[in-house]
Amino acid sequence: MHEWKQDEHCIFHVDVNSAFLSWSALKKMEDDPEAVDLRTIPSAVGGDVQTRHGVITAKSIPAKKYGVQTGEPVVKALQKCPALVLVKSDFAVYRRYSHALMDILREYTDLVEQASIDEAYLDMTQSRGKLKGSESADLPWPLNAAHEIRKRVYRELGFTVNVGISVNKLLAKMASDFEKPDKVHTLFPEEVPSKLWPLPMRELHGCGKATAQRLHEMGIETIGQAAAMSLPILQANLGEKAGLYIWKSANGRGSVLVRTEREKAKSYSNEETTAEDITNENYRTLGLEIIGRLSRKVASRMEKAGVYAQTVGVNVKTEDFRRHSRQVTLLSPTRDAEVIRRESEKLMEDMVFGDKGFFAAGHGLRLIGIGCTNLSDGSYVQMDLFSWAQTLKEQEKQEEERRRREQEKQEAERRRKEEERKQSEQALRKKEKLEAMMKRVQTRYGRGAISKGAVSESSSHFDKKSNS
């Protein structure tokens, strides 16, 4: 077993196996004890069961054997496996199972970070004492804890989970993705070369399709090959941020910060006190300028924290020192500065303009603030099937657009080079002609002839002639 260094964290990643499918199966059996267990037959959750539109969001292990894949159109899955049993997704049920799982996990540590509806990171560093009783030579810490969690979830809730164990979130997450279902895996730093490096690049958590494609173009196919690259080379090819992320992750480095719900429930806000009151006269200039600036600040802080907000609010202090605020809850979480700016402007204009607005009442503003609350890590956004499919489409479109622009750029560059080459060839030919001519003149009139005015003139005469 891994020898724990001082300050090293013990992080678990608990991941429900085929979550939506398992939960749908359980619900079905709950409603009808005679119902077949969907997990034991080729089945999948996704799209519209009647019209057979949409994409597969989860599949059973028997369906996987037919090649049915998550994210593929229902129609395609049915071609691969005509007997596939389709079930509709039911988020109310999923949320219920998800809560029940998180409740169990929180019994083992206070530090539980729910990463999405069916997975969580646990910081188990301080939990050894609680589980001392189940430690043994065959099952040393922290394997005993992982197996206990795995078995208990199955016993009490009826579905299986994988548990990944390591010293940071990235490695724990990668470990939980090894063989499924119902397994415990470790991926300690000393196991990185044998367990992580042989994997294809695309399996690295956080490495998207586009990044994997770029890496492929650089001749990098496995995580180990990326780990062997120098940071500057990766950054030059992938951009500063993505390059750093890939380099760190491929080398097994990751965050140990397990953020609990309470920490996540924070809000992100910024405010500015203005030097002069904002009134009807300067709102369009000064007011909008401040809103734009605050939106960018809040958005960039949220990006750094890796969170999205579903609620945007503005608050103002009027010249009589009263505070007023308005807020709006968006359809989907955002951390886009433009969206925050747009929503804030709308809220603000509701407050200040119109018959009942502050400006009509003659009140100027002393302070403007923007706050974003109702935070999440954004994973719930993707769970809405419709927007998920939209996102996929959008990504494909963007990728296509990027490729098209890249091609255009390359074509323009090729034309520019061709033009340059032609021009320099022409210049060279001209120079050669001139030299040949000068040589003829020198042979005819002697070495000193060129410096004499008369011959220079005739040289230009030759030049003209040769050009015509």
Ligand SMILES: [Mg+2]
């Ligand atoms: Mg899962």
